[in-house]
Amino acid sequence: MTDDESSDTQTPVSEETESRSQISDGAHINLPLGEAHTSAEASAITSRQRTQLVMVAGAVRSGKTTLLASLFHRFQKGPFAGLLFAGSTTLPDLDRRCHLARTSSRRTTPDTGRTRPGVPRKLLHLRLRVEDLTEGIVDVLFTDLSGEDYEAARNSPEECRGMRLIHQSDHFVLLLDGKMLTYPTKRQAAKHEAVTLLRCCVESGQLGAHSLVDVLVNKWDAVHVDDQSKRQQNIEFVEDVEQLIRDRFSKNLGRLRFFRIAARPEFPGFQLCHGLEDPLRSWTFDRPESLLERTVRITEPPLSSEFERFMQRKIPSMFADEGK
Amino acid sequence: MTSASSKHFIIGLPEAGKTTFLAALWHVVETREVEGSLVLDSFHGDQGYLHDITALWADSNKLERTKIPHEKYVSMHLRESTETVTAEVVFTDLSGESFQIQWRDRQMDIKYAKLLDESCGGLMFIHPLKVVSETLISDVNPLINRLTATEPRSAREAPDAEAPQESPDEAQWDADTSPTQVQLVDLAQFAVERCCERRDKIRIGLIVSAWDCIDSQVRPSEWVREYLPLLWQYVTANDAIDVEYFGISAQGGKLEDADELREVARTSGRCSDRIRVVLDDLSESHDITSPIRWVMGLQ
Numbered sequence: 001m002t003d004d005e006s007s008d009t010q011t012p013v014s015e016e017t018e019s020r021s022q023i024s025d026g027a028h029i030n031l032p033l034g035e036a037h038t039s040a041e042a043s044a045i046t047s048r049q050r051t052q053l054v055m056v057a058g059a060v061r062s063g064k065t066t067l068l069a070s071l072f073h074r075f076q077k078g079p080f081a082g083l084l085f086a087g088s089t090t091l092p093d094l095d096r097r098c099h100l101a102r103t104s105s106r107r108t109t110p111d112t113g114r115t116r117p118g119v120p121r122k123l124l125h126l127r128l129r130v131e132d133l134t135e136g137i138v139d140v141l142f143t144d145l146s147g148e149d150y151e152a153a154r155n156s157p158e159e160c161r162g163m164r165l166i167h168q169s170d171h172f173v174l175l176l177d178g179k180m181l182t183y184p185t186k187r188q189a190a191k192h193e194a195v196t197l198l199r200c201c202v203e204s205g206q207l208g209a210h211s212l213v214d215v216l217v218n219k220w221d222a223v224h225v226d227d228q229s230k231r232q233q234n235i236e237f238v239e240d241v242e243q244l245i246r247d248r249f250s251k252n253l254g255r256l257r258f259f260r261i262a263a264r265p266e267f268p269g270f271q272l273c274h275g276l277e278d279p280l281r282s283w284t285f286d287r288p289e290s291l292l293e294r295t296v297r298i299t300e301p302p303l304s305s306e307f308e309r310f311m312q313r314k315i316p317s318m319f320a321d322e323g324k
Numbered sequence: 325m326t327s328a329s330s331k332h333f334i335i336g337l338p339e340a341g342k343t344t345f346l347a348a349l350w351h352v353v354e355t356r357e358v359e360g361s362l363v364l365d366s367f368h369g370d371q372g373y374l375h376d377i378t379a380l381w382a383d384s385n386k387l388e389r390t391k392i393p394h395e396k397y398v399s400m401h402l403r404e405s406t407e408t409v410t411a412e413v414v415f416t417d418l419s420g421e422s423f424q425i426q427w428r429d430r431q432m433d434i435k436y437a438k439l440l441d442e443s444c445g446g447l448m449f450i451h452p453l454k455v456v457s458e459t460l461i462s463d464v465n466p467l468i469n470r471l472t473a474t475e476p477r478s479a480r481e482a483p484d485a486e487a488p489q490e491s492p493d494e495a496q497w498d499a500d501t502s503p504t505q506v507q508l509v510d511l512a513q514f515a516v517e518r519c520c521e522r523r524d525k526i527r528i529g530l531i532v533s534a535w536d537c538i539d540s541q542v543r544p545s546e547w548v549r550e551y552l553p554l555l556w557q558y559v560t561a562n563d564a565i566d567v568e569y570f571g572i573s574a575q576g577g578k579l580e581d582a583d584e585l586r587e588v589a590r591t592s593g594r595c596s597d598r599i600r601v602v603l604d605d606l607s608e609s610h611d612i613t614s615p616i617r618w619v620m621g622l623q
Contacts, residue, residue: 028431031514076458076503078553085554086561091510092427092499099497103459106495110461129561137561264462272462 034092036121039165042141045089045125051139054283055166058175059193060147063218063263066112067175068124068142069097070263071280074273079131081277083284086127086137094124097144101264110264117148128284138284143169154197157204166206171214171283174198178219178260181241182234191241198245202252210288212255214279215245221265221274254288331442332619335511336449337504338420341533341574345449346398347381348574348599348612350374353402357596361405362613368399382595384575384586397435402616426514427507428499440518445527445566445619448512450504452537455551458503505552512558512565520564527566528559529615535571535602536578544569545604570615571602 037045045051056064072094075085088094101110122145129137143165153160166172174197180190194215201207217223223234242258250256261275273280336342351357353364380387426432512528519526532544542550548569549556559567576598577584599610617623 027434029434029437031426031430031432033430034510073458073460075557076505076554078549079557084557084561087509087513087558089513091506091513092430092502095499095502095506096497098458100494101460101462103461103464104495104501105461105497106493107461109465127561133561136563266462268466272460 032089034090036090036093036119036144037123037125037141038120039123042123042125045139045141049137049139051141052171052283052287053165053169054140054142054171054173055169056143056173056175057145057150057166057197058147058218059150059177059190062147062175062177062180063112064147064175065097065115065144066101067216067218067261067263067276068144069094069101069112070273071126071276073098073101073264074276075126077272080273081280082131083128083280084131084133086129088125088127090123090125093121097124110266112264115144115146117146117152119146135285140284150197151193154193154200157200160200160204160206163206166201170288171212171286172201172207173279173283174213174215176215176217176241178217178238178262179222181217181237182223182225182230187237191244194241195245195248198249202249207253209252209254211253212282212286212288213249213253213257214282215242215256215258216275216279217242217258217260218263219265220260221262221267221270223260224267224269330444330620331439332616333436333439333443333446333515334449335423335446335508335515336420337423337454337507339454340420340449340451341531341572342420342449343377343387344381344574345531345533345572345612346374347377347387348596349400349616350378351382352596352599352610352612353400354378355596356405357594358599358610358612361611362402362617363405365401365403367401369397374398381574384598402613402620404617404622423511424500424507427502427510432514437518440515441522443515443519443526444523444621445519445529446515447529447531447615447619448508449531449533450508450548450552451533452547452551453534455504456501457505457551503554505554508552508555509558512555516562516564525564525566527568527619527621529568529570529619530555530559531570531572531615533572533574535600536573536576538571541606543604543606544571544602547571568615568618569604571600572612572615573598573600574612576600 046053056067058064071080074080079085097112099105100107100112122143123141124144126140126142127137128140129135149163153163153166160166174194176194177190181187198207198213207213217238223231223238225231225234238260246256246258259275259279261273261279262270263273263276265272265274334342352361356363377387422433422436516526530544530548532538532547535544538547545556559565596610596612599612601609601611601614603609603614614623
């Protein structure tokens with residue numbers, strides 16, 4: 001993958017914005033197209049207020065775009081995960097991504113359109129607010145990159161380093177295709193792809209002690225088959241994969257968690273966005289800075305006297321480096 | 325005598341009930357039939373158009389849907405009947421097609437844009453029988469499976485099922501078929517963004533028209549929350565929006581029962597007796613100006 005970040009930032013925001021707001025004829029003005037944002041366009045959101053950037057990574061057809069479309073489907077049914085939908089600057093593009101899962105597409109099985117590799121428009125936007133309105137609105141930007149983009153990053157440290165959004169993200173979400181993990185002939189490849197991508201991101205410095213990483217085993221409904229014996233085999237393999245990732249990467253990352261989800265379940269017994277409540281709340285509210293603060297607090301040695309504790313409360317900057 | 329000026333916009337997709345509302349409103353403010361309603365102070369626009377639609381409404385006839393070439397901008401200046409101080413409210417009647425163009429073609433009529441710049445609130449119309457909701461294949465398939473007694477395939481039975489096959493008659497995404505609530509949120513966002521460039525907060529009156537089609541025990545806000553949850557969440561979550569809900573039947577019933585509607589008007593001598601305005605506390609009146617009074621900040 002080429003460094004699409006660089007090409008994005010080379011597009012002046014003012015020029016882009018200007019062309020979209022100009023009067024198109026004597027009678028109309030052009031409205032924002034509502035497409036996924038480039039990084040440069042997204043700066044208009046990030047500079048305005050608190051914004052969370054969620055990098056959704058994974059192999060081809062692991063369900064990255066489906067995850068985002070399913071969240072939008074879910075909010076169309078009502079509040080989700082204790083959160084209210086408060087708007088979006090990319091509504092038409094979100095709606096377009098939902099199309100193939102609707103009966104109006106005339107399909108009989110749901111699908112999601114493939115995301116093309118290397119597209120500069122890759123950030124989808126949701127504004128969310130906690131349901132009891134006790135906190136303000138949070139802007140959340142989700143990346144929607146193709147599996148091929150991550151394949152390139154997996155195969156080349158240069159490509160991986162070029163994906164600067166990984167480093168900039170508040171949350172790195174790695175999707176594992178749970179369905180693939182149930183196929184004896186494909187499960188090792190699926191595991192290998194996930195582990196290799198994480199390794200490349202860690203070795204290139206894109207992910208590290210500053211990173212909040214969630215590994216989501218998607219299509220959990222396909223793992224959870226009726227046959228008890230097969231189900232147990234599936235679950236054991238997933239547990240092995242999770243343990244492998246935990247053993248290899250947990251010491252390198254600020255936080256590493258595992259979730260089992262079904263963004264758009266095919267099989268009975270699972271609701272839309274199964275298992276996504278906790279991750280979504282975390283992506284909306286948890287910030288790497290707060291994790292770092294917690295780490296400092298946990299690792300710092302106990303202060304020896306009440307006076308030192310008092311001093312720390314009064315002049316926290318004096319003690320900022322302790323415990324690192 | 326105008327001492328204050330406030331402008332208000334109207335949002336509504338095609339056949340949302342805007343024109344019927346306007347016809348009934350014109351009748352009420354001009355005739356002053358409804359006690360306590362706002363009254364007409366002055367007026368700008370095509371009075372002939374208003375008289376035409378009001379005459380059709382008064383006789384319980386179907387009003388033709390407004391087409392863009394016949395789009396009429398109507399400006400009414402209303403005030404409280406008992407007050408000497410008047411407030412000015414400017415209404416714009418737009419065809420629903422122009423709102424579809426905003427969503428589909430991403431273009432906004434420049435006169436509407438200027439109105440938004442000057443507005444401090446507006447009314448959004450929703451027709452309960454015209455709401456298009458999304459239906460997910462994944463919601464429908466289990467029902468079909470149950471009806472046809474088909475067991476869902478297991479993942480192991482379909483090892484290559486990771487790539488769903490294309491349907492031969494698959495339809496392309498068409499913005500016109502997008503769910504009503506998605507379109508309305510986008511239209512509201514455009515309005516709020518422009519209005520709030522000059523003010524912190526705007527008032528939006530959400531009007532569910534043809535309220536006679538709705539169960540009488542349901543509050544308008546409950547109906548919106550149930551049938552347009554995305555829109556409900558949007559207006560609830562945004563502090564820049566002060567929202568109030570109204571259920572309004574400007575015709576007073578179904579046009580198939582036009583004879584009964586005409587009888588109501590004939591018996592009382594007031595066409596406005598047909599009008600039903602339901603507030604969110606389920607109180608009812610014939611005062612079709614109450615949403616305007618609310619967006620004007622008079623209550």
